[in-house]
Amino acid sequence: MSTETMSTISDFNQKSHDETDAEHRVQVELLNELCEAVKKNAPPTVISDIFQQLVDYSKAHFLSEELLMRQMSYDDYEDHVGDHVRMLEALDEIAEAQASGKSVLVSGKAESILKFIKQHIATRDQRFADFLLRGVK
Numbered sequence: 256m257s258t259e260t261m262s263t264i265s266d267f268n269q270k271s272h273d274e275t276d277a278e279h280r281v282q283v284e285l286l287n288e289l290c291e292a293v294k295k296n297a298p299p300t301v302i303s304d305i306f307q308q309l310v311d312y313s314k315a316h317f318l319s320e321e322l323l324m325r326q327m328s329y330d331d332y333e334d335h336v337g338d339h340v341r342m343l344e345a346l347d348e349i350a351e352a353q354a355s356g357k358s359v360l361v362s363g364k365a366e367s368i369l370k371f372i373k374q375h376i377a378t379r380d381q382r383f384a385d386f387l388l389r390g391v392k
């Protein structure tokens with residue numbers, strides 16, 4: 256492989272890592288914002304606005320992360336995507352309950368999925384970030 260090709264791959268990995276990292280930061284910020292709003296007893300419309308942003312952002316982010324994992328033939332793909340499916344299902348359930356007027360965001364279920372997302376970012380996403388950086392030499 257030529258030096259030029261090597262540095263192109265390395266640049267791609269570095270760029271992918273930085274973008275994914277930035278997306279995770281946005282996700283965590285939205286999660287924290289949501290928890291704050293719930294704690295402060297913010298109006299339901301404010302809470303559902305932040306929640307909707309979190310859902311939309313998570314969907315887009317998961318898709319781009321999954322595409323990147325496939326491009327890189329990532330070894331933890333199946334389990335990682337399994338986490339994404341589980342998170343989206345739980346977020347959808349919360350959205351449905353919200354829409355029907357039940358304030359479930361403060362319930363244990365919502366809290367546990369929010370914790371799960373943070374945990375996912377700190378573990379599986381971190382593993383993928385490290386994997387991307389290993390390709391940067």
Ligand SMILES: [Fe+2]
Nearest residue numbers: 320335379380
């Ligand atoms: Fe992920």
